[in-house]
Amino acid sequence: MAIRTLTPDVVAKIAAGEVIERPVSVAKELIENSLDAAATQIAVEARAGGAELIKVSDNGVGIPSEDLELAFQRYATSKIGGLEDLDRIASLGFRGEALASITAVADVEVHTQASSDPTGNYLSLKEGVVVRREGRARPRGTTITVSRLFRYFPARLKFLKSTSTEGGHIAHLVSQYALAFPEVKFSLTVDGRPSMRTTGGGDLREVVGEIYGPEVAQRMIRLEHKGGLAQVDGLISPPALTRSTRNYLSLFVNRRWVRSPLLTRATAEGYRGLLSDGQHPVVVIAVSLPAQELDVNIHPAKAQVKFCNEQAVFSDVRKAVEEALARTPVAASPKATPFSPGSPVLQSAPMVMDNEPAFAVAQLPTMELPILRVLGQLANTYVIAEGPDGLYLIDQHAAHERVIYDRVLAQRSRKDVEVQGLLQPVTIELSPREDETLRCNLDLLSEFGFAIEPFGNRSYLIRAIPAVLTEGDIIGAVTMLLDSLDIREGPSRWEDKIAESLACHGSIRAGQQLSTEEMRGLIKQLEQTGQPRTCPHGRSTMIHLSTHRLEKEFGRIS
Numbered sequence: 369m370a371i372r373t374l375t376p377d378v379v380a381k382i383a384a385g386e387v388i389e390r391p392v393s394v395a396k397e398l399i400e401n402s403l404d405a406a407a408t409q410i411a412v413e414a415r416a417g418g419a420e421l422i423k424v425s426d427n428g429v430g431i432p433s434e435d436l437e438l439a440f441q442r443y444a445t446s447k448i449g450g451l452e453d454l455d456r457i458a459s460l461g462f463r464g465e466a467l468a469s470i471t472a473v474a475d476v477e478v479h480t481q482a483s484s485d486p487t488g489n490y491l492s493l494k495e496g497v498v499v500r501r502e503g504r505a506r507p508r509g510t511t512i513t514v515s516r517l518f519r520y521f522p523a524r525l526k527f528l529k530s531t532s533t534e535g536g537h538i539a540h541l542v543s544q545y546a547l548a549f550p551e552v553k554f555s556l557t558v559d560g561r562p563s564m565r566t567t568g569g570g571d572l573r574e575v576v577g578e579i580y581g582p583e584v585a586q587r588m589i590r591l592e593h594k595g596g597l598a599q600v601d602g603l604i605s606p607p608a609l610t611r612s613t614r615n616y617l618s619l620f621v622n623r624r625w626v627r628s629p630l631l632t633r634a635t636a637e638g639y640r641g642l643l644s645d646g647q648h649p650v651v652v653i654a655v656s657l658p659a660q661e662l663d664v665n666i667h668p669a670k671a672q673v674k675f676c677n678e679q680a681v682f683s684d685v686r687k688a689v690e691e692a693l694a695r696t697p698v699a700a701s702p703k704a705t706p707f708s709p710g711s712p713v714l715q716s717a718p719m720v721m722d723n724e725p726a727f728a729v730a731q732l733p734t735m736e737l738p739i740l741r742v743l744g745q746l747a748n749t750y751v752i753a754e755g756p757d758g759l760y761l762i763d764q765h766a767a768h769e770r771v772i773y774d775r776v777l778a779q780r781s782r783k784d785v786e787v788q789g790l791l792q793p794v795t796i797e798l799s800p801r802e803d804e805t806l807r808c809n810l811d812l813l814s815e816f817g818f819a820i821e822p823f824g825n826r827s828y829l830i831r832a833i834p835a836v837l838t839e840g841d842i843i844g845a846v847t848m849l850l851d852s853l854d855i856r857e858g859p860s861r862w863e864d865k866i867a868e869s870l871a872c873h874g875s876i877r878a879g880q881q882l883s884t885e886e887m888r889g890l891i892k893q894l895e896q897t898g899q900p901r902t903c904p905h906g907r908s909t910m911i912h913l914s915t916h917r918l919e920k921e922f923g924r925i926s
């Protein structure tokens with residue numbers, strides 16, 4: 369193809385793609401604009417995961433009438449004036465790209481009232497062109513409605529159809545901003561249903577309670593540390609309160625929500641030795657430092673920051689965490705597994721590499737299992753196996769739990785759950801609390817393979833169960849599952865919890881004799897899981913005794 373200059377329309381769409389990757393990016397840019405406009409109330413609404421509609425309303429300063437069209441031009445911003453301002457950015461936005469990018473890929477309506485104007489103004493844009501403008505009254509503030517996202521952008525639209533998780537991303541995003549700005553009253557409505565609401569009372573613990581539940585909020589430890597460079601504030605969980613994913617790590621730099629491997633590592637360092645593998649704390653950490661110590665202009669979506677003095681920030685955050693944990697009595701009893709890496713006889717070495725924080729473990733290539741040859745079973749509980757580097761003792765229950773947990777979640781995400789119909793329905797009677805939990809979760813449970821019908825007066829008929837449970841005790845399994853769904857903890861963890869419960873009930877018990885074939889099958893399945901070395905609760909599935917260690921123990925080498 370001969371070289372030619374792209375038309376402005378194509379250029380705009382390409383550039384827009386860098387800022388607006390997906391619906392949640394629209395929500396992020398609009399919320400940031402509302403915060404920059406000093407709003408104290410921000411209402412977010414999403415429909416169909418944001419693909420159909422994202423609407424953000426605020427009570428901020430509004431957009432003055434004469435600037436209204438300009439706000440939708442590329443590189444039009446009221447937040448910086450020139451190059452010199454880039455060194456001291458105090459606002460969340462500054463590139464003047466977001467509104468222009470959004471109008472390039474969606475239909476946009478804005479309704480705003482600035483205090484300097486006699487009345488409000490309404491503007492509607494389609495394909496980046498103003499199609500309507502009129503005066504329309506409203507209280508001070510701005511509402512921006514974005515609809516039919518990526519409609520003129522087929523490549524992205526296709527991607528969007530294939531993801532069903534956008535609503536969750538938007539909910540997560542709003543939670544993060546609510547944590548970063550406890551003094552702002554946030555609300556989120558998803559498909560017409562109220563999903564989240566904070567009071568704007570300014571108390572971080574209260575916001576944590578709204579998002580993660582009052583029990584978590586109450587147990588969190590206050591973080592307050594004036595470091596050499598940075599001020600570090602927030603709330604962090606005690607070592608006994610952990611989650612199996614890193615989704616509960618909220619990091620803010622100068623009130624900007626960031627993804628920062630540096631801060632993640634610094635936090636993990638602060639918890640060093642206190643958490644088992646696969647466990648992550650619940651953390652809300654706000655780092656404040658002089659604007660010139662920070663470069664926020666390294667990515668169009670502004671989700672990453674670069675610190676001028678990384679070492680200083682790292683050590684300030686690590687110390688802040690260490691100090692807060694040291695203040696709690698729980699920290700005195702480290703939650704290490706019996707055979708921790710430092711223990712004299714055995715080492716669980718592959719699970720934690722020296723100098724690596726616990727957070728990084730899940731991503732290390734060492735998570736994969738080498739090929740293992742089954743040698744036998746010990747105490748009807750452990751599988752003994754040989755690998756390229758020594759001996760492995762595998763906890764058969766923990767290992768099978770991991771296998772089933774992964775299978776349950778994979779089947780569910782493929783919407784291909786194996787179900788076992790019961791010839792005789794089983795009747796189950798529940799306590800009021802269990803009844804409430806089940807009632808709210810009938811749909812979710814059916815997605816995991818349960819067919820349960822109300823049968824009057826807190827009793828239910830179980831007609832089908834997930835196939836992984838076939839041989840288990842059905843009533844016991846369902847009751848345990850309901851107990852694990854803690855309403856206060858919020859639904860974000862429920863799927864994990866259901867999978868954990870099913871895994872626990874559906875797996876081989878300790879004390880059960882296994883044939884060599886069964887053990888081989890188990891190891892083979894374990895090899896195929898994402899995290900073969902830990903069970904879903906984060907405990908080790910195996911102990912590794914390396915050849916080197918053996919040789920040392922037997923005095924073959926010194």
Ligand code: ADP
Nearest residue numbers: 401405430439445446461462463464466467510
């Ligand atoms: P940036 O935020 O980088 O300045 P945007 O394209 O996001 O660029 O917004 C352009 C301008 O529109 C902003 O600089 C601001 O002046 C104005 N604006 C956008 N949203 C709002 C809002 N909710 N309230 C007040 N002004 C807004």
Ligand code: MG
Nearest residue numbers: 397401461466
């Ligand atoms: Mg902006």
